[in-house]
Amino acid sequence: MSKQSILTALRRGLKRGPLPADQAAMLHGRLSQHPPHLIPARSRLPHPEQVDLFVQNVEKEFGSVTRVEDMDAVPGAVADYLAAQNLPSAFIMAPHPELQAIPWSARPLLDIREGRAQASDAVSVQHGFAGIAETGTLMLPSAPERPVTLNLLADTEVVVLRPSAIVGAYEEAWDKLRTEVGAMPRNVMLITGPSRSADIEQTLELGAHGPRRLHIVLVEG
Amino acid sequence: MHIATSPAFKENAHAALANAGLQKALARSGPSFIARRASAVANLPEFEQLRDTARDIKNHALANLDFYLEAYEAKVLETGGKVHWCADAEEAREAVLAICQAAGARTVTKGKSMIGEEIAINDHLEKHGITPVETDLGEYIIQLRHELPSHIIAPAFHLNMEDWEEAFRKAHTDLPVDRQFNERRDVLIEARNKLRSKFLAADVGITGANFLVAETGSSIIVTNEGNGDLTQTLPRVHIVLASIEKCVPTLEDATSLLRVLARSATGQDFSVYTTFSTGARRPGDLDGPEEYHVILIDNGRSAMMGTEFQEMLRCIRCAACMNHCPVYGAVGGHAYGWVYPGPMGSVLTPGLIGVEKAGHLPNASTFCGKCESVCPVRIPLPKLMRHWREREFERHLTPATVRANLALWGFFARRPSLYRLATRAAVFGMGLLGRKKGRFKSMPGASGWTEGRDLPAPEGDTFFSRYAKAQRAGQVS
Numbered sequence: 001m002s003k004q005s006i007l008t009a010l011r012r013g014l015k016r017g018p019l020p021a022d023q024a025a026m027l028h029g030r031l032s033q034h035p036p037h038l039i040p041a042r043s044r045l046p047h048p049e050q051v052d053l054f055v056q057n058v059e060k061e062f063g064s065v066t067r068v069e070d071m072d073a074v075p076g077a078v079a080d081y082l083a084a085q086n087l088p089s090a091f092i093m094a095p096h097p098e099l100q101a102i103p104w105s106a107r108p109l110l111d112i113r114e115g116r117a118q119a120s121d122a123v124s125v126q127h128g129f130a131g132i133a134e135t136g137t138l139m140l141p142s143a144p145e146r147p148v149t150l151n152l153l154a155d156t157e158v159v160v161l162r163p164s165a166i167v168g169a170y171e172e173a174w175d176k177l178r179t180e181v182g183a184m185p186r187n188v189m190l191i192t193g194p195s196r197s198a199d200i201e202q203t204l205e206l207g208a209h210g211p212r213r214l215h216i217v218l219v220e221g
Numbered sequence: 222m223h224i225a226t227s228p229a230f231k232e233n234a235h236a237a238l239a240n241a242g243l244q245k246a247l248a249r250s251g252p253s254f255i256a257r258r259a260s261a262v263a264n265l266p267e268f269e270q271l272r273d274t275a276r277d278i279k280n281h282a283l284a285n286l287d288f289y290l291e292a293y294e295a296k297v298l299e300t301g302g303k304v305h306w307c308a309d310a311e312e313a314r315e316a317v318l319a320i321c322q323a324a325g326a327r328t329v330t331k332g333k334s335m336i337g338e339e340i341a342i343n344d345h346l347e348k349h350g351i352t353p354v355e356t357d358l359g360e361y362i363i364q365l366r367h368e369l370p371s372h373i374i375a376p377a378f379h380l381n382m383e384d385w386e387e388a389f390r391k392a393h394t395d396l397p398v399d400r401q402f403n404e405r406r407d408v409l410i411e412a413r414n415k416l417r418s419k420f421l422a423a424d425v426g427i428t429g430a431n432f433l434v435a436e437t438g439s440s441i442i443v444t445n446e447g448n449g450d451l452t453q454t455l456p457r458v459h460i461v462l463a464s465i466e467k468c469v470p471t472l473e474d475a476t477s478l479l480r481v482l483a484r485s486a487t488g489q490d491f492s493v494y495t496t497f498s499t500g501a502r503r504p505g506d507l508d509g510p511e512e513y514h515v516i517l518i519d520n521g522r523s524a525m526m527g528t529e530f531q532e533m534l535r536c537i538r539c540a541a542c543m544n545h546c547p548v549y550g551a552v553g554g555h556a557y558g559w560v561y562p563g564p565m566g567s568v569l570t571p572g573l574i575g576v577e578k579a580g581h582l583p584n585a586s587t588f589c590g591k592c593e594s595v596c597p598v599r600i601p602l603p604k605l606m607r608h609w610r611e612r613e614f615e616r617h618l619t620p621a622t623v624r625a626n627l628a629l630w631g632f633f634a635r636r637p638s639l640y641r642l643a644t645r646a647a648v649f650g651m652g653l654l655g656r657k658k659g660r661f662k663s664m665p666g667a668s669g670w671t672e673g674r675d676l677p678a679p680e681g682d683t684f685f686s687r688y689a690k691a692q693r694a695g696q697v698s
Binding site for chain 2: 041153202
């Protein structure tokens, strides 16, 4: 392996040997404290306005949002959205306790499977970990109860998110992740709107390889 | 390896100017990139300060790169991944091949990766019976057409709708021949359907990395299509190709860089998918790769450390420099003859394949400075191009006629009175010759100029004598 020769070449260019212990300790400190840099002022708002900014940015990026009173209203909101889009009422759902606790039986026509997504799944329902107001971005860390394939394989992804999980800037979402999850999950997706491509004549088309529709159900209470 | 045609830049550029399809594509797409970036920047008042931040973060990371790479490796190992350190393209190709062979791979899906192009990984895999499938829409058609990308974030920048239809009809012979390509959407849907089965069948997925994060051992990819995510999620093995300068310290550092990346690149506030991958599938996970390998590639980067080109290692590959470059806008990316086009390519390519092959590139600049003015990490690209010109001259690689003319100019420039005499004679002579029409349709030794436009004939006197006259008249001090 060329590890040593690469490190030696770098140090030769930097005109020094391995970092002295005190400097290395300083850099270890920087890694563990991970200081933030300049954070744009746009998301520094009272929380209700952060939620509004999040919604506004999701819609700007071609996503859609429904706001409902409580978890009991989620089955109706999902069923109505699917009907309005002319989509089948079957979906794959993340095996997350908060989603499992929703009274889905209120809408008996919904055909729900739990687990990871397969290529044949047209619609997925995912659990939202955080929303970032700055750019209308969802943070979806992988976990047994939040499979990654739900974000990718279905043509339509519905994300259930609590407004209390909405923060201003990316940095606040990282802090939330460090506090609530701890170590870095295997996969963390920051998703801003539905899949798209501008590779054909530099003109935007939605629905490249990932979901063509991204719908967020914001659940108060 | 890709055979570099950079030594033939002049011929390439002439051919590009005469290529009607390319000129149509350039005229359509160039201005839209510029407008979108401008609007994204206008919507973020802190953008200029964020560029300083981005520059400082990269400078800090580079000044301590040995430390951060080792910290990064330790984290990757801790999270169940492996790091393969590779000094050059050949080592990197062999490392990728060995992993694919150990996995018994027959097909490999690929996310977009410029370092993948640089080490020509596709050719190597094919030679050993493994089929690589590019999944980024732009890269997919480039692969079908056996071309190099012509742009680092928009590989099919040079193509038009008719090219897409032609390539798809030729490649997808199992589909009805009477199908219609009326809209771009028809192309997109056909590619999506074709590639979906490839994603599901692949044994290994290879992606690049926009950044590596030492704090967590994560690799980051930034895409809009979601192809990179399918590539790194569905197969049993995920291989990350990354050059060593991609490593930054923390998630906060990466975040600050991401704030300027998409805005500079496509003019989006943030790309659709910004994904952080860390190690292999965890206990209880229902999806994700079982093996996670990082191919950490030097291939000429460490040799730039400590030289005047170290600043180039800050580059985050946003393509703003080429989007704003009048030379790129006139000839497109293929004329540059290798993997990296535009101003960043004109600095990087001589460093990677040698100034003797790529010496034309740093000369193909108007030095308008637009590239530096939009660079999110403030790389002084014109200055670095000038350094290459100096090196080229010092190594006597400049053509004899250019050297002779420079020597002639130098002779007069060092003798001001002779210089003034000679310019006065030239101005007088040219003024006399061009007196009738006021311009020249052709001029020996200046065909590059007069082929495209007329050269105005000098009127009146030289600048020096007019300045002296004005001074005497008290108009200037």
